[in-house]
Amino acid sequence: MRKITTSYFLVIFLLLCSCTEKEIIIPPFEPIISDRVVLVEEVTGVRCPNCPSGSAKIASLIEQFPGQVVAVAIHGSFLTSPYAESKYDFRHEAARELENYLKPWEGKPAAFVNRKKFENEPLRSVPEFDLLATYVAQELNEPHQLEISMSTDYDESSRTLEVNLGVIPLVDLSGEYRIHVMLTEDHIIDRQANVGELIEAYEHDHVMRMMLTAFDGDPFESELVANELINTSYSVTIPAEDGSWVADNMNVVVFISDREGGEKIILQTVEEAVVSN
Amino acid sequence: MLLRNWLLLVLLCSSLCLVAQDKGAFSGALQTSVNYFIKDAAIGAINIPQYDQGLIGVDTWLNLSYSFKGYNAGVRLDYFKNSNLLIPTAAYSDQGLGKAFINKRFDKLYVELGYVYGQIGSGIIFRAYEERPLLIDNALVGVKARYDITDNWSASGFVGKQKNQFSLNEGLIKGGSIEGFYATGSDDAPLSFSPGIGLVNRTHSQQTVDRLVNIVKQYIGDERIGLKYNTYLTSIYNSLNYQDLTLYIEYAYKSAEAFRDPISTRTELTGQQTFGKFVNEPGSVLYTSLNFGDAKLGVTVELKRTQNFNFKSDPTLTGAMGLVGFLPPMSRENTYRLTSRYTPTTQDLSERAIQTEIRYRHNKKLSALANFARITDLKDELLYREYFLQFQYKQKRKWLLTAGIQSVNYNQEVFEVKPNVPLVKTITPFAEFLYRFTNKRSLKTEIQYLNTDEDLGSWVYGLAEVGLAPHWLFELSGMYNIDPAKGGDKIFYPTLGAVYNYKTHRVGIRYVKQVEGIVCAGGICRLEPAFSGARFTLNSTF
Numbered sequence: 003m004r005k006i007t008t009s010y011f012l013v014i015f016l017l018l019c020s021c022t023e024k025e026i027i028i029p030p031f032e033p034i035i036s037d038r039v040v041l042v043e044e045v046t047g048v049r050c051p052n053c054p055s056g057s058a059k060i061a062s063l064i065e066q067f068p069g070q071v072v073a074v075a076i077h078g079s080f081l082t083s084p085y086a087e088s089k090y091d092f093r094h095e096a097a098r099e100l101e102n103y104l105k106p107w108e109g110k111p112a113a114f115v116n117r118k119k120f121e122n123e124p125l126r127s128v129p130e131f132d133l134l135a136t137y138v139a140q141e142l143n144e145p146h147q148l149e150i151s152m153s154t155d156y157d158e159s160s161r162t163l164e165v166n167l168g169v170i171p172l173v174d175l176s177g178e179y180r181i182h183v184m185l186t187e188d189h190i191i192d193r194q195a196n197v198g199e200l201i202e203a204y205e206h207d208h209v210m211r212m213m214l215t216a217f218d219g220d221p222f223e224s225e226l227v228a229n230e231l232i233n234t235s236y237s238v239t240i241p242a243e244d245g246s247w248v249a250d251n252m253n254v255v256v257f258i259s260d261r262e263g264g265e266k267i268i269l270q271t272v273e274e275a276v277v278s279n
Numbered sequence: 280m281l282l283r284n285w286l287l288l289v290l291l292c293s294s295l296c297l298v299a300q301d302k303g304a305f306s307g308a309l310q311t312s313v314n315y316f317i318k319d320a321a322i323g324a325i326n327i328p329q330y331d332q333g334l335i336g337v338d339t340w341l342n343l344s345y346s347f348k349g350y351n352a353g354v355r356l357d358y359f360k361n362s363n364l365l366i367p368t369a370a371y372s373d374q375g376l377g378k379a380f381i382n383k384r385f386d387k388l389y390v391e392l393g394y395v396y397g398q399i400g401s402g403i404i405f406r407a408y409e410e411r412p413l414l415i416d417n418a419l420v421g422v423k424a425r426y427d428i429t430d431n432w433s434a435s436g437f438v439g440k441q442k443n444q445f446s447l448n449e450g451l452i453k454g455g456s457i458e459g460f461y462a463t464g465s466d467d468a469p470l471s472f473s474p475g476i477g478l479v480n481r482t483h484s485q486q487t488v489d490r491l492v493n494i495v496k497q498y499i500g501d502e503r504i505g506l507k508y509n510t511y512l513t514s515i516y517n518s519l520n521y522q523d524l525t526l527y528i529e530y531a532y533k534s535a536e537a538f539r540d541p542i543s544t545r546t547e548l549t550g551q552q553t554f555g556k557f558v559n560e561p562g563s564v565l566y567t568s569l570n571f572g573d574a575k576l577g578v579t580v581e582l583k584r585t586q587n588f589n590f591k592s593d594p595t596l597t598g599a600m601g602l603v604g605f606l607p608p609m610s611r612e613n614t615y616r617l618t619s620r621y622t623p624t625t626q627d628l629s630e631r632a633i634q635t636e637i638r639y640r641h642n643k644k645l646s647a648l649a650n651f652a653r654i655t656d657l658k659d660e661l662l663y664r665e666y667f668l669q670f671q672y673k674q675k676r677k678w679l680l681t682a683g684i685q686s687v688n689y690n691q692e693v694f695e696v697k698p699n700v701p702l703v704k705t706i707t708p709f710a711e712f713l714y715r716f717t718n719k720r721s722l723k724t725e726i727q728y729l730n731t732d733e734d735l736g737s738w739v740y741g742l743a744e745v746g747l748a749p750h751w752l753f754e755l756s757g758m759y760n761i762d763p764a765k766g767g768d769k770i771f772y773p774t775l776g777a778v779y780n781y782k783t784h785r786v787g788i789r790y791v792k793q794v795e796g797i798v799c800a801g802g803i804c805r806l807e808p809a810f811s812g813a814r815f816t817l818n819s820t821f
Contacts, residue, residue, distance in 0.1 A: 025505040026488060028495050051698040052541075055553035062497075062547040079326040080368065098326075105328055106369030108597060122449075122486055129597045130539075132557075136493035195698040197542070197554045 031135070036070065036142040037149070041257050041271040042134060043074045043114045044208075045101050045127075047081030048088060051195045054204065056111030059131040061207070067138055072255055072273045073208040074186055076101055081110055081195075087202075088193045090246050092209050099217040100210070103266075116141050117259065117266040126266075147173050148226070150272040154254055156240075163276055165214065165236045165254050171226035177260040179226065179269075180219030183236050184255040185211045185276070190246050211247070214238050219259055240276070252276040303347030306821065310411070311339040313815040314363070322770055323795055324811035327363065328370040334361040336370070340377065340411070352381040357445075364414035365444070367807045375445040378418065387427040394418040395437060399456045399477035400516040402605035403531040403564050403588070407441075412798065413805065415599055417592075418442045419452060432459040441592040441601065448592040448601050449487045454479035454512075464521070473518040481592065481603065483508050490595050491537055494557055502545050504559040510536040512590065512604075525570040531588070531604075533562040538589045540628060557594070562587035566607060577638035583609050585630040586657060599805065609634045610652040611667055613685070616740045616758060617707050617727040621689035622797050623663040624805070629656040646671045648683075656693075661702070664688040682710040691734060694797070695806050703733040721746040725756075735794070736764035752778040758794065784819040 042060055046053040060073045077092035078101025084091045104114055107127035115137040119126045128134060148171050155164040165183060187209050194204035214236040223232060241247050257271040314336040316329040329336055337360040344353030357377035361370040380393035396418050398406035409416040421439015428434060436455035440447040456477035464470030483491070491506050498504070516529035536559065543556040568581040583606075591601035606625045609632035613619040632654040640646045650667040669683030689703040709727040716722070725742040742756035758772040776789030793810040 023507050023509055025507060026492060028492055028503060028506070031496055051696055052554065055555055058547050058549065058551040058553045061549045061551065065548045102326070102328065102331055106366055106371070108366050109368070122490065124443075130494065130595055131555075132494040132497045133490065133595070135497055136490075197696070198692065198698055200699045 031066070034067070034070075034139055034142040037146045038142050038144065039070055039072055039271045039273075040067075040116055040138050040141045041072050041074065041114075041255070041268050042138065043076060043104065043117070045078060045080075045104060045107060045110055045112050045114075046075050047077055047110055048084060048092065048193060049081040049195050050110040051197045053081075053111045054194060054196045054201065056113065056131050057207065059134065060113070063134055063138060066135060067142070070142055071138055072257075072271045074184060074210050074255055075206070075208045076104075076210050078102065085193050085200075090190060090192050090244075092190075092206070092211075094212065096213040096217045097210055100213075103218055116268040118268075145173075146270075147171065147175060148258060148270045150256055150258065150270050152254065152256055152272050152274045154274050154276055154278060156249060156276050156278075158249070161240045161242070161249065163238050163240055163249075163254070165238075165256070167234050167236075167256060169222075169226075169232045169234070169258065171228050171230065174228050175226040176224065177262040178224060179222040180259050180261060181215060181222040181234065182219040182255075182257050182259065183214035185214070185238070185240070185252055186255055187211050187246060187248070187252045189248070189251045211252070212238070222258060249276050303345055305343075305345050307344065308342040308821075309340070309817065309819045311337070311817045313337050314810075315813040315815075316810075317812045319792065319809075319811035321768065322772065322792060322811060323809040324792075327368050327808065329361055329363060330811075334370060336361040336363055338362050338364055338411075338414075342378075350381065350383045354379045362414070364412070367805070373445055377416065377445075389425045390422070391424070392422050394420055394442060395423040395439065397423060397435075397437065398605070399454065399479070400475055400514050400529050400531075401527075401566060401607055403529060403566065403607075404477055404479045404512040404514045404533070404590075404604050405452075405454055406603075406605035408605070413599060414444075415602075416442060416444075417602060420447055431461065432457070441603065443596075443600065448596065449484035450592040451482045451484070452479065452592060452603060468522060469520070471520045473520075475516050477512075477514045477516075479512040479603070481510050481590075483593075487593050487595065491557070494595070495537070498556070499546050499548070502556070504537055504557060506537055506559070507535075510534055510590070523571055523573050526567070527569075528567040529565075531564045531566075533588060533590055535559050535561045536590075536594070538587070538591070538594045540587075558587075560587045562590070564588050564606065572638075575640050577636075579634075579636045581607075581609060581632075581634040583607065583630065583632045584657075585625075585627060587628055589627045606630075609654055610663060610665055611636070611650045613667075615709050615711075615725065615727055616742075616756075617729040617738055618667070618685045618709060620729060620738070620796055621687050621691075621703055621705060623654055623689070624694050624797070626654075626656065626662065626693075629658070630662070631655050631657055631659075644673050660690075660693075661688060662690045662693055677715055679713040680710070681712075682708075684708045701733050703731055705729050705731040719748040721748075728761075730762075732764060734764060735767060736760050737762035750780055752780075754778075754789070760794075783821065785817070787814075787816040789814045789816075 044056055044060055064071050064073060076097050078097045082093050106125055108129055112127035112129055113131060113134055114126055115134060117126060120137050128137060151168040153166045188207040190206040190209055191203050192206060194201045240249060253273050253275055255273050257268050259266055259268045318325055318330040324330055328334060339358040341356045355378035358374040360372050365371040378394040380391060382391035396407045407418050419437060419439035420442055423437035425433055425435035434457045438453040440451060456475055458475040460473050462471040488508060495503055495506060511534045514529055514531035519526045537557045540558045541555050543558050544552045544554055545556040547553055563586050565584045571578045585606060590603050592603055593601050606627055608625050610623050634652040636650045638648050648669045652665045654663040655661050666686045672680045685707045687705045691697050691700045691703050707727060707729045711725045713721060713723045723744040727740040729738045731737055738758055739761045740758045745753045754776040756774045760769055763769055772792040772794055774789060774791050776787060778787040790813050791810060795809045798805060798807045
């Protein structure tokens with residue numbers, strides 16, 4: 003018995019000695035110089051109590067990487083049915099299809115950074131939003147391969163929007179490219195579940211309102227030659243205002259993805275206001 | 280890859296069978312289930328790929344083991360296709376080696392290599408186990424050994440990385456325990472002690488530390504926390520037996536480590552406060568149970584206090600993934616459909632719980648059982664309360680009547696993270712009647728009624744099960760929300776099934792409509808969406 007007790011306390015002593023381990027030094031954040039713009043998509047819902055925290059973290063991300071992050075909030079199916087007291091219904095077919103297309107994800111909120119699966123993440127979706135900055139930084143450090151320029155022309159009387167795009171590959175590229183065009187809206191005030199409460203006047207930002215292309219994008223070129231400009235355009239009539247669909251609060255988000263090898267990786271994103279200043 | 284696995288299996292099986300003809304003993308077990316998903320928007324069985332794309336889900340486990348001259352070895356092959364077990368809202372497909380082991384006892388020393396299972400004490404600081412209904416299999420891939428110091432004292436140790444389906448979680452886990460047995464007292468009043476002490480250490484990998492650093496880097500000012508590579512856990516436990524009385528007590532302590540607290544708030548760069556933050560705190564669990572039992576009366580009292588005891592092989596893993604320890608659940612494991620509808624999930628950060636059960640056997644025919652459970656957080660907010668009373672009357676071997684009533688208060692806001700919902704209060708009377716027409720033919724009927732004004736409202740459930748021993752079992756049951764809350768629809772959830780048993784093989788097929796709810800297995804619970812479809816199951820041992 004004495005031997006056993008002695009052995010135990012010897013082991014405890016040795017372990018405690020190793021408890022004097024020094025704390026790990028946390029380095030400060032350093033901005034990254036890059037021409038890339040990273041798309042962060044969040045699957046969210048008005049009945050998702052953890053989603054306001056997720057959205058706030060994405061807002062921080064935009065502040066942390068000014069001009070380098072574009073956010074989109076997808077209200078597809080799960081936890082998205084409006085409350086009886088809600089003013090708006092953010093659901094639509096393209097959002098539902100896109101939410102399914104982005105599966106699997108473990109739950110809401112979940113975010114996707116350029117639709118890329120990162121090392122050590124079991125899925126493409128990132129459930130830990132505090133890691134988004136790391137993955138955005140990783141993406142910004144990747145080589146910049148493609149530039150997109152965009153101009154918008156909005157006619158207030160007819161509510162018609164013209165989107166003119168120019169795509170310039172910076173290197174020769176070969177893949178299964180698709181182009182995606184979305185309309186998003188900020189500053190929509192409506193009900194939202196939060197942890198332990200319901201927020202009546204929550205400000206919904208980056209809400210994906212419609213897609214001008216198919217939910218998984220329209221086919222684009224498969225061979226892109228460096229510095230050869232490719233022009234394309236889209237037009238749409240924005241629905242009448244009902245408290246939402248406010249053109250001044252809307253943005254056009256355009257990105258190009260590569261689906262080669264079953265991937266969905268996004269190469270570059272651009273965002274412009276519907277109503278130019 | 281799949282072909283390669285199956286070829287490996289066939290080769291292994293053939294070689295084992297050949298050797299088995301010599302002297303050793305070969306055994307195996309096959310468990311498979313096939314889910315055919317049928318979309319039903321009315322009950323919410325939509326919006327997961329299995330429904331939307333008309334997929335069929337398959338889960339299969341094949342165990343093969345062989346014993347020869349004191350050596351035991353085995354493998355398990357797992358196959359998942361469009362499975363909803365890992366993530367109930369997604370389709371998971373993968374296959375490969377789920378387990379492989381070899382063990383041998385050398386006199387006083389027992390050694391096992393491969394995928395090893397086991398626990399220290401009641402499992403609070405370490406438990407490697409498998410729970411297939413939730414696809415939990417957190418075996419350590421490494422080595423474990425136990426040495427019998429004396430007839431009554433043994434020391435054991437283990438080291439390895441935790442399994443995560445077909446990969447390994449980061450973080451090296453090592454630990455050990457010393458356990459013993461000491462008897463004293465007289466023949467009339469025997470007294471014995473079974474003490475034990477356990478130690479566990481987890482060392483983060485550089486990758487995990489990098490992830491934690493990247494997370495903590497986002498925290499501003501004082502909200503930043505310190506990080507270390509190592510965390511230590513210890514537990515001390517003892518089981519005291521005196522005549523009909525057993526007292527078990529265990530205290531576990533975890534040194535400070537970074538873990539995710541979903542209700543801690545932090546400040547974003549924009550100034551907004553958000554929920555969910557890594558904190559660096561020590562943790563502890565105190566668990567005790569007192570059992571008294573004789574021929575007539577049995578009493579069990581359990582107490583537990585838990586603080587900051589979320590311990591994972593990698594703290595950035597979500598849900599039940601990566602759990603190293605196991606916290607004993609503190610509510611009754613109910614088996615009836617409606618009495619188990621609201622089951623509490625064990626709270627690993629803040630929980631104070633008591634559970635008492637009294638069993639009384641009046642005579643050979645009549646017995647009674649009463650259970651009380653109360654669970655709060657450490658700020659005394661009520662999470663769960665249950666009163667359960669059950670009587671059983673047995674008329675020889677002819678019939679058996681079980682009847683009782685259950686009352687539950689369930690904090691849906693905490694357990695299911697649903698905002699602004701009231702405490703669910705239920706009253707559920709239930710009855711079961713089993714009648715044996717002959718030794719081979721029996722009929723079991725159940726009727727349950729759950730009354731509540733909250734959540735989805737009140738339910739009624741009925742079941743009829745015909746047994747034609749030794750082969751057949753037929754089941755017809757239905758659950759109906761007789762008084763839906765919040766203006767919901769009255770929906771009938773039927774189940775129709777048949778099971779065929781032949782020797783050590785069991786085949787079942789069921790048509791199921793199942794409401795969304797908490798599904799628990801071995802004390803771990805999760806919210807699962809509604810299910811609509813057909814299920815085929817096969818269990819076979821050989």
